Amino acid sequence: xxxxxxxxxxxxxxxxxxxxxxxxxxxxxxxxxxxxxxxxxxxxxxxxxxxxxxxxxxxxxxxxxxxxxxxxxxxxxxxxxxxxxxxxxxxxxxxxxxxxxxxxxxxxxx
Numbered sequence: 001x002x003x004x005x006x007x008x009x010x011x012x013x014x015x016x017x018x019x020x021x022x023x024x025x026x027x028x029x030x031x032x033x034x035x036x037x038x039x040x041x042x043x044x045x046x047x048x049x050x051x052x053x054x055x056x057x058x059x060x061x062x063x064x065x066x067x068x069x070x071x072x073x074x075x076x077x078x079x080x081x082x083x084x085x086x087x088x089x090x091x092x093x094x095x096x097x098x099x100x101x102x103x104x105x106x107x108x109x110x
Contacts (some may be wrong), residue, residue: 010074017081030067033093036100037064043103056103063096 007013016024021101040060070080070089080086 009076010071010078012045012077013096015033027091030071033067033096034064036096037061037067040100040103043107053106056099056106059095059099063092065100068091091096 007016011023014026018026037060041057070092074080080089
């Protein structure tokens with residue numbers, strides 16, 4: 001029987017598992033993630049709307065929805081500190097960064 005209560009949301013869980021610095025790093029990652037995806041949505045294409053930029057914008061909307069789901073789920077449960085879910089979280093971050101680079105390279109003329 002455990003004597004310690006398990007943290008009930010993602011903020012308390014990050015704070016108890018990795019400390020205040022880890023919580024601040026997680027918050028910074030999430031803010032940077034949303035900033036990157038919103039910036040990708042606001043970029044205008046150089047000429048007309050290319051299929052690749054349209055796909056990148058759809059991917060940005062999808063990535064925002066996925067992160068919102070993780071954060072909202074984190075209000076009532078702890079979806080991060082299970083091995084497979086933390087790897088999935090990092091893959092989602094990587095996809096957002098790659099999408100940002102693809103949009104930037106398309107805007108600069110490849």
